[in-house]
Amino acid sequence: MPATPHKANIDRSAKPAFGTRPRPRGSRLSVGFILARRFTLCAFANFVDVLRLAADEGDRSRPILCNWTVLSDTMDPVHSSCGVPVVPQERLGDPARFDYIVVVGGLLDEDMPGLSPACAQFLHRAADSGVPLAGICTGAFMLHQVGLLDGYRCCVSWFHHADFLEKFEGLNPVADQIFVVDRDRLTCSGGVSSAHLAAYLVDRHVGRAQANKSLHIMIIDDAQQAEKPQPGVTMGYKTRDPIVMRALLMMQQNIDTPLSIQDIAQSIGHSKRQIERHFRTELDISPQAAFVQMRLSLARHLLTTTEKSIAQIALDCGFCDSSHLSRVFRSNEGCTPLAVRREQATS
Numbered sequence: 001m002p003a004t005p006h007k008a009n010i011d012r013s014a015k016p017a018f019g020t021r022p023r024p025r026g027s028r029l030s031v032g033f034i035l036a037r038r039f040t041l042c043a044f045a046n047f048v049d050v051l052r053l054a055a056d057e058g059d060r061s062r063p064i065l066c067n068w069t070v071l072s073d074t075m076d077p078v079h080s081s082c083g084v085p086v087v088p089q090e091r092l093g094d095p096a097r098f099d100y101i102v103v104v105g106g107l108l109d110e111d112m113p114g115l116s117p118a119c120a121q122f123l124h125r126a127a128d129s130g131v132p133l134a135g136i137c138t139g140a141f142m143l144h145q146v147g148l149l150d151g152y153r154c155c156v157s158w159f160h161h162a163d164f165l166e167k168f169e170g171l172n173p174v175a176d177q178i179f180v181v182d183r184d185r186l187t188c189s190g191g192v193s194s195a196h197l198a199a200y201l202v203d204r205h206v207g208r209a210q211a212n213k214s215l216h217i218m219i220i221d222d223a224q225q226a227e228k229p230q231p232g233v234t235m236g237y238k239t240r241d242p243i244v245m246r247a248l249l250m251m252q253q254n255i256d257t258p259l260s261i262q263d264i265a266q267s268i269g270h271s272k273r274q275i276e277r278h279f280r281t282e283l284d285i286s287p288q289a290a291f292v293q294m295r296l297s298l299a300r301h302l303l304t305t306t307e308k309s310i311a312q313i314a315l316d317c318g319f320c321d322s323s324h325l326s327r328v329f330r331s332n333e334g335c336t337p338l339a340v341r342r343e344q345a346t347s
Contacts (some may be wrong), residue, residue, distance in 0.1 A: 048198075075088050
């Protein structure tokens with residue numbers, strides 16, 4: 001379990017300690033949500049479902065041990081990135097009635113409006129009252145936009161790491177953990193990681209058994225610690241170079257139909273020579289070799305964790321056929337895919 005958030009800077013005479021805010025009768029954990037326009041429905045739903053399943057016996061959904069409320073300044077439906085709207089339940093009101101306020105972000109684009117002035121003021125009142133704030137998915141961007149992440153470490157998805165560096169100078173976002181707890185700010189990369197952050201809060205306030213129950217019903221493995229690496233594009237490559245990150249992303253997105261390095265360079269607006277120079281400087285490997293290693297890494301993963309045929313794995317990883325995969329695999333790994341699978345079967 002991640003370390004308990006630091007409390008030394010909290011004046012207990014002026015504000016309650018982190019996680020001890022008054023809550024509705026019978027509830028041990030109360031969460032208010034602010035949904036950004038075009039928020040990510042998956043990240044929101046995963047977080048809420050952990051609370052819902054922990055709040056009651058079985059999956060009866062009664063908000064007994066936990067309660068959750070979607071807040072708004074206008075009460076207009078908020079449309080998610082997939083188009084499904086969510087209707088707010090209450091106006092903003094007093095943030096001190098919640099243990100946590102969670103901002104759920106979504107799509108990033110040039111006309112991203114950010115939070116309304118009323119929501120920004122509400123979040124500042126929450127911070128002034130000692131209510132911990134959480135940013136889910138690109139909610140971290142929005143907390144920083146309104147000046148509430150200065151001096152904090154924050155978690156962003158590897159997918160948006162370069163965007164964060166470009167938009168928000170002066171911060172050091174963490175893109176290699178599933179969530180980050182820094183004092184009274186909690187951030188996560190979205191997707192399944194929002195379920196793990198919610199489980200962390202349930203564990204803290206309600207109990208570990210309830211946290212694990214929620215995840216198991218959702219068919220998610222046991223709760224992950226904050227330091228668990230994000231699954232993502234790098235496939236073992238760690239870099240902060242935005243050009244290398246974007247090239248690796250293009251490779252990952254086209255792993256079954258490999259692009260040439262020239263095509264990748266054109267797609268991200270750089271020359272092939274620039275791409276090669278950045279890969280050599282940052283990873284000490286050519287982009288061509290990195291792409292092959294990425295595909296072989298996926299092939300090894302599929303060989304040891306699935307029952308797919310070697311021929312199908314070859315196609316999934318961008319090789320012409322099983323013979324092509326075997327030749328490249330033997331050249332780079334010193335053994336054949338069949339040998340890897342047999343070793344796995346006997347281990």
